[in-house]
Amino acid sequence: MTINITANPLETGTDELERFALEECVKRQRVEHHVSVLIMSDKRCEMAIKFAQLGAQVIVADDPGLLHEVEGRILASGLREEISFASCVLSELPEEFPGEPFDIIVVRRGLCAMPYEEARQVVRQLLLRLKIGGKLYLSVLGLHSELSEGYSAGEVTVDQRFAELSPALAEKYDIRQPVCLYTERNLFMLLLEAGASVLRTLTTTYGNVKGIAVRV
Structure with a gap:
């Protein structure tokens, strides 16, 4: 197994959320000279x-x-x-x-594999593992994505939204368990309810949802 470690990590196959996280690491490294992730x-x-x-x-x-x-x-x-x-x-x-x-x-990944209330509790626990001012970067599956096709829980509120994908999409993406799909607002509220200060949320071209929050 050969891994190239010479390329700039900010320029090699990084999605937008990961880029924000890596840029935050660079900023903290310049000031603190020791960053834990x-x-x-x-x-x-x-x-x-x-x-x-x-x-x-x-x-x-x-x-x-x-x-x-x-x-x-x-x-x-x-x-x-x-x-x-x-x-x-x-x-x-x-x-x-x-x-x-x-x-x-x-x-x-992984947050969508649990109901909303359980996810909120997990996010709260993760926030407590951060330093004050530390940042949390989340990626979840989006309700306004291909995954919503045939998704039986698409019309219910997020606190009740937990169901299996359609058989075809479950097979395509190898997601066999029930999932909670999120809108950008759903993720914003999840972070807020967990006690975070929300810095930004975004939806990707493919409809997945990302969020950045800070522990205050």
Whole structure:
């Protein structure tokens, strides 16, 4: 396994939310010279490597079954001193992560796999793992995306919205469990209700929703 770690991490296949997070890392690194990052679900370690290249200390948190795959990628990257793995899933966060509180937390996926109220509680827990002024970057599946086609919960309020995708889309995207799909306003309210100060939300070209919030 060969991983190129010479390219600029701000210029290599980064979506908009990840770019904001990486730029925040650069700003903090210039001032504090030590930035701690938690990434929820990054089994390929692509984002973790980008943060590590910028000088951050990174924890990749993911399903325990991915331990060997993730550690293999960390070893191949040559960044074992900067990246470590924590076995956990969003629905069962540990009492404490090594190195918390963090400057930056990125949740790339998984929040939609739980009902809205449970997601709100998880976001609240994640906020408490941040330093005061630390930033949370969330990515969720959008209600105004292809995934809404045949989605039986599309007309109910977000607190009741939890259902399986249509069989065709569940097969296409390998999403077999019930999910909660979000509008941009839904994500804004989720962050607000969890106690965050919302900096911005955005909807991608494909209809997925992103949010950035700060712990105050």
